[in-house]
Amino acid sequence: MDRRWLISLIVMxxxxxxxxxxxxxxxxxxxxxxxxxxxxxxxxxxxxxKTMAKSTQDIIYESQxxxxxxxxxxxxxxxxFLYNKKGDVITNAHVVANAKEVTVVTAxxxxxxxxxxxxxxxxxxxxxxxxxxxxxxxxxxxxxxDVELLTEVLALGSPLGLQNTVTTGEISGLNRNFELAPFxxxxxxxxxxxxxxxxxxxxxxxGKTxxxxxxNSAKLGQETIGFSIPILDILPxxxxxxxxxxxxxxxxxxxxxxxEKNTPVHSTDADQATYVVQYFYDSINQGDFVTAYSLLxxxxxxxxxxxxxxxxxxxxxxxxxxxxxxxxVEGEKVEVxxxxxxxxxxxxSVEMKKYKYHYVVGFENDQMKIISGSGEQI
Amino acid sequence: xxxxxxxxxTLAIKKEAEQAALKGKYEKAESMxxxxxxxxxxxxxxxxxxxxxxxxxxxxxxxxxxxxxxKNSRLEEAQTSLTTIQKQIYNEQSQLSVTLLPKVERLTSKxxxxxxxxxxxxxxxxxxxxDKLNTLSGLDLKEAARARxxxxxxxVSIAAKKAEAAMADKQFNEAIATVDEGLQxxxxxxxxxxxxxxVKQEQQAFEQRQEERIKHAMEKAAEEDLMNRKHAVKVxxxxxxxxxxGDIKVTGEVGSEATKIVSSIxxxxxxxxxxxxxxxxxxxxxxPMYVNPxxxxxxxxxxxxxxxxxxxxxxxxxxxxxx
Numbered sequence: 001m002d003r004r005w006l007i008s009l010i011v012m013x014x015x016x017x018x019x020x021x022x023x024x025x026x027x028x029x030x031x032x033x034x035x036x037x038x039x040x041x042x043x044x045x046x047x048x049x050k051t052m053a054k055s056t057q058d059i060i061y062e063s064q065x066x067x068x069x070x071x072x073x074x075x076x077x078x079x080x081f082l083y084n085k086k087g088d089v090i091t092n093a094h095v096v097a098n099a100k101e102v103t104v105v106t107a108x109x110x111x112x113x114x115x116x117x118x119x120x121x122x123x124x125x126x127x128x129x130x131x132x133x134x135x136x137x138x139x140x141x142x143x144x145x146d147v148e149l150l151t152e153v154l155a156l157g158s159p160l161g162l163q164n165t166v167t168t169g170e171i172s173g174l175n176r177n178f179e180l181a182p183f184x185x186x187x188x189x190x191x192x193x194x195x196x197x198x199x200x201x202x203x204x205x206x207g208k209t210x211x212x213x214x215x216n217s218a219k220l221g222q223e224t225i226g227f228s229i230p231i232l233d234i235l236p237x238x239x240x241x242x243x244x245x246x247x248x249x250x251x252x253x254x255x256x257x258x259x260e261k262n263t264p265v266h267s268t269d270a271d272q273a274t275y276v277v278q279y280f281y282d283s284i285n286q287g288d289f290v291t292a293y294s295l296l297x298x299x300x301x302x303x304x305x306x307x308x309x310x311x312x313x314x315x316x317x318x319x320x321x322x323x324x325x326x327x328x329v330e331g332e333k334v335e336v337x338x339x340x341x342x343x344x345x346x347x348x349s350v351e352m353k354k355y356k357y358h359y360v361v362g363f364e365n366d367q368m369k370i371i372s373g374s375g376e377q378i
Numbered sequence: 379x380x381x382x383x384x385x386x387x388t389l390a391i392k393k394e395a396e397q398a399a400l401k402g403k404y405e406k407a408e409s410m411x412x413x414x415x416x417x418x419x420x421x422x423x424x425x426x427x428x429x430x431x432x433x434x435x436x437x438x439x440x441x442x443x444x445x446x447x448x449k450n451s452r453l454e455e456a457q458t459s460l461t462t463i464q465k466q467i468y469n470e471q472s473q474l475s476v477t478l479l480p481k482v483e484r485l486t487s488k489x490x491x492x493x494x495x496x497x498x499x500x501x502x503x504x505x506x507x508x509d510k511l512n513t514l515s516g517l518d519l520k521e522a523a524r525a526r527x528x529x530x531x532x533x534v535s536i537a538a539k540k541a542e543a544a545m546a547d548k549q550f551n552e553a554i555a556t557v558d559e560g561l562q563x564x565x566x567x568x569x570x571x572x573x574x575x576x577v578k579q580e581q582q583a584f585e586q587r588q589e590e591r592i593k594h595a596m597e598k599a600a601e602e603d604l605m606n607r608k609h610a611v612k613v614x615x616x617x618x619x620x621x622x623x624g625d626i627k628v629t630g631e632v633g634s635e636a637t638k639i640v641s642s643i644x645x646x647x648x649x650x651x652x653x654x655x656x657x658x659x660x661x662x663x664x665x666p667m668y669v670n671p672x673x674x675x676x677x678x679x680x681x682x683x684x685x686x687x688x689x690x691x692x693x694x695x696x697x698x699x700x701x
Contacts, residue, residue, distance in 0.1 A: 250558030
């Protein structure tokens with residue numbers, strides 16, 4: 001710096017002869033030669049939009065290879081899709097409930113072994129690890145939370161065991177909520193693409209980008225309405241399972257009865273409680289005191305031995321319910337009031353007596369039991 | 379020549395200042411640019427640069443205030459100022475202002491975490507807590523990790539509490555389902571796994587006790603049944619007497635010790651003479667036909683043809699039906 005100054009000074013001294021006019025000219029014109037733009041105030045250059053729309057054909061071709069069919073030993077079938085490089089496949093919990101080992105069939109009909117490493121008790125989602133799919137690049141996931149109505153979508157899966165079926169449609173509803181025990185479906189997409197049982201667990205893709213936006217799930221009724229669980233809602237949980245697989249899987253006792261599938265008789269707790277009390281009296285009248293006793297709750301049974309219970313009916317010839325009322329009360333319990341006519345023997349003669357009984361009926365170890373009871377003669 | 383050198387220098391300073399600014403050294407950039415402007419006040423690019431740097435400095439200060447608010451848990455104020463600053467950055471859209479974005483993002487995350495921490499004590503169900511875990515999952519700060527572990531802790535304790543309550547109600551599968559729900563978020567949690575095992579043990583014990591009680595009841599019922607069938611009807615009295623016409627009359631009474639109504643009681647007996655020879659074997663029906671528990675019934679039979687002087691009666695069999 002100093003040296004430059006010195007040189008400048010010498011140059012200036014040499015230039016003195018050139019006259020003041022020249023100097024003034026230099027002073028005025030040289031700064032004007034400074035030409036540069038402010039870098040800091042420059043606007044941010046807009047990046048060219050990267051997401052070029054792919055052709056639907058390309059999307060289907062690329063995605064299908066990453067969609068698998070999942071088979072259980074009991075023959076039930078669902079779909080799933082690869083979501084990371086560890087060979088982890090996302091599917092529905094109801095597809096793999098109560099199973100650990102599953103068979104996975106890829107689009108090219110290769111069979112592989114898979115193991116359930118994570119499953120939700122409340123949301124219809126599970127992860128199956130398939131060592132044979134390790135290091136394969138997974139389906140891209142749409143990390144943008146905004147899915148709009150009428151977004152074109154593709155639903156992939158193997159409905160009815162027909163592998164590799166694609167159905168097209170659009171998002172026809174948002175934020176749908178319903179329950180299909182034991183699972184709760186929150187803020188799910190309703191899609192116009194039909195979803196059949198085998199399609200369950202398959203991916204819902206954005207029709208333009210081919211990215212996963214949901215997991216196809218339940219279907220209600222006979223119409224072609226499908227539902228899809230938003231992928232972002234479950235991704236953190238799913239990733240956790242991939243990171244640390246469950247050492248022990250939850251059981252789904254309610255899904256075990258495969259025989260009488262999906263058609264539980266829908267009766268209210270009050271109906272069931274009425275039935276239990278009625279059954280209790282039927283058993284008494286049949287002289288089947290063991291059955292009657294077995295309908296009592298564990299506490300009642302513990303406090304009253306069978307012999308005591310039996311002895312309390314020694315004088316009763318019959319007991320018939322004239323009238324019965326059931327009222328649900330707190331804690332999923334039902335209060336049942338029964339008006340009963342009893343025939344009792346007393347030193348040889350038979351007497352008719354009327355009683356009013358109050359019973360509390362509720363579930364114990366998943367069975368409806370008569371928890372407590374009290375009564376009075378009327 | 380001197381002026382030309384000044385030009386070169388100015389350009390060099392400008393470049394250096396710009397680089398410093400882009401690296402976040404706003405103060406240094408400011409002083410350098412101010413110095414340069416003194417030499418070349420009409421160089422508009424310098425002015426523009428300085429304006430940018432100063433505006434960023436102000437915003438940066440504001441961001442520091444936001445950080446202070448967050449520290450003092452004044453989250454609403456923090457959010458309000460942050461939104462204003464974000465708008466400014468968005469309006470400027472300059473190379474320099476976007477350098478603040480990482481800081482803005484960090485502060486946004488901290489506010490989110492702070493809000494979650496505030497809400498935590500009011501959240502009492504697993505579902506809501508899991509929602510917060512989802513919100514936190516994208517955030518890569520140590521505060522987020524702390525909030526996550528707090529939430530996990532809470533999920534574990536809520537799941538355990540609910541499971542214990544269900545277990546007290548003997549609703550074991552419900553208890554297991556609750557524990558499993560906790561485990562889906564707090565995977566492989568030791569406490570919950572142990573609790574689950576305990577629920578299973580208790581369920582087994584419960585079912586075993588239940589089974590034992592019913593087995594006992596069945597045994598007792600079988601005993602009762604046997605008693606009703608084999609030993610319930612007792613002959614209380616039986617006698618054979620001769621009336622004034624010389625006819626023999628057998629009368630007797632039975633009592634039911636059965637626990638159920640018995641019917642069609644038949645008494646079989648034999649009549650013996652004084653030499654102890656059986657002279658007649660017969661069966662009499664008890665009336666009434668139905669005998670209630672604890673009640674009695676009678677029977678009677680007349681013999682006109684027997685010529686024996688003395689007869690004794692001896693019951694050989696009693697039969698009945700249990701209703």
